[in-house]
Amino acid sequence: MPELYKISTSHFILQVRLKREKNSKKSKKYMMEKLNFPIVDMEKLNGDERNVTMEKIEDACENWGFFEVVNHPISTQLLDTVERMTKEHYKKCMEHKFKEMIALKGLENAQSEINDTDWESTFFLRHRPSSNIAEVPDLDDEYRKVMKEFAGEIEKLSEQLLDLLCENLGLEKGYLKKAFYGSNGPTFGTKVSNYPPCPKPELIKGLRAHTDAGGIILLFQDDKVSGLQLLKDGQWLDVPPMKHSIVINLGDQLEVITNGKYKSVMHRVIAQPDGNRMSIASFYNPGSDAVIYPAPELVDKQEEKAVTYPKFVFEDYMKLYAGLKFQEKEPRFEAMKAVESTVKLGPIATA
Numbered sequence: 001m002p003e004l005y006k007i008s009t010s011h012f013i014l015q016v017r018l019k020r021e022k023n024s025k026k027s028k029k030y031m032m033e034k035l036n037f038p039i040v041d042m043e044k045l046n047g048d049e050r051n052v053t054m055e056k057i058e059d060a061c062e063n064w065g066f067f068e069v070v071n072h073p074i075s076t077q078l079l080d081t082v083e084r085m086t087k088e089h090y091k092k093c094m095e096h097k098f099k100e101m102i103a104l105k106g107l108e109n110a111q112s113e114i115n116d117t118d119w120e121s122t123f124f125l126r127h128r129p130s131s132n133i134a135e136v137p138d139l140d141d142e143y144r145k146v147m148k149e150f151a152g153e154i155e156k157l158s159e160q161l162l163d164l165l166c167e168n169l170g171l172e173k174g175y176l177k178k179a180f181y182g183s184n185g186p187t188f189g190t191k192v193s194n195y196p197p198c199p200k201p202e203l204i205k206g207l208r209a210h211t212d213a214g215g216i217i218l219l220f221q222d223d224k225v226s227g228l229q230l231l232k233d234g235q236w237l238d239v240p241p242m243k244h245s246i247v248i249n250l251g252d253q254l255e256v257i258t259n260g261k262y263k264s265v266m267h268r269v270i271a272q273p274d275g276n277r278m279s280i281a282s283f284y285n286p287g288s289d290a291v292i293y294p295a296p297e298l299v300d301k302q303e304e305k306a307v308t309y310p311k312f313v314f315e316d317y318m319k320l321y322a323g324l325k326f327q328e329k330e331p332r333f334e335a336m337k338a339v340e341s342t343v344k345l346g347p348i349a350t351a
Helices: 003-035 042-046 050-063 076-105 141-169 175-181 252-257 296-301 314-324 330-337
Strands: 039-041 066-070 121-128 187-195 207-210 216-221 228-232 235-238 246-250 267-269 277-285
Touching: 039 042, 039 050, 042 050, 050 066, 050 141, 076 121, 076 141, 076 187, 076 216, 076 277, 121 141, 141 175, 141 187, 141 216, 141 246, 141 277, 175 252, 252 314, 252 330, 314 330
Parallel strands: 039 066
Antiparallel strands: 066 246, 121 187, 187 277, 207 267, 216 246, 216 277, 228 235, 228 267
16 A cells, blocks of 8 residues: 555544544533533522522523523412413414415425524513503403413512522612613513424424523423523533423623623524424513613623623614524624714613
8 A cells, every 4th residue: 555545544534533532522512511501499599508509590691591490489380271271272273374374485395494484383462561461362361361470470580580680790689670670661571482393394493593682581381392492602402391490591681781791692493393392481671761781880890801782772772683683692782882872871760
């Protein structure tokens, strides 16, 4: 065998081995991250393990943008009722509309990747500043009543979690709620989604990758059918479905208020070939006229070289987000910086 060929062959084998080792390390890291997804037992906030639990929340906010809470105050009986009635409502009122939409767009016959449509069936409930539950069509009275009760419990949990974040950040209790308040209180609503079985999940997402524009998001999801993933260190990780848990993720506004200490992260829903995934996401967001900006107390603690996030009116950010939802968040922050000199800062309104 010619010497040059031997050298070339040895080099090729070495490259293959190095690539395998690199992929193996990536795979091990992926498995470790998957196993370490932050799950917070809220009962432990009341005992000797409070400090450890608060540290876990802190780490999740800084390095994941997501965590999952168990043993929270919302009753399992209420959650079971919400799940049952939501799935019944989809079968009765939503499924045929979804199938008609799919047929109209020809999605089942797609031959290439689809980047402008999501494989989801949704409706929206608005709770604050005013409720639309009475006006949403096709909801029976019992379902309206249950969803109103559910929204009240989710709102209380949202505000409890915001205060835990304040405690970790060294901000006064209630600071984040006040920062969101505006003149009429927070904007609070629920997106009720179903992700039906998809014949071509490799070509269409249940929901395309994005960060959430708002404040704090609380998700009650299906515990049998998975699909939600978050992006961490360049890897897509599954958010584990767990019975009666609530998944928490941070929106862009918390990243701004904490001046980047806490992160909103890209996430997506993968369509599944089998099973119908239920997703009930509630968004506790700033009021439309709330002025959002980094908490001065946090900026003062950071190094001088730390980049300061922009200040803006939340409604202006949402107008920008509407057209750029499925793109990176950084250009949105830069665009708001360009107009921040026009934003007037008054004292944070109080409830």
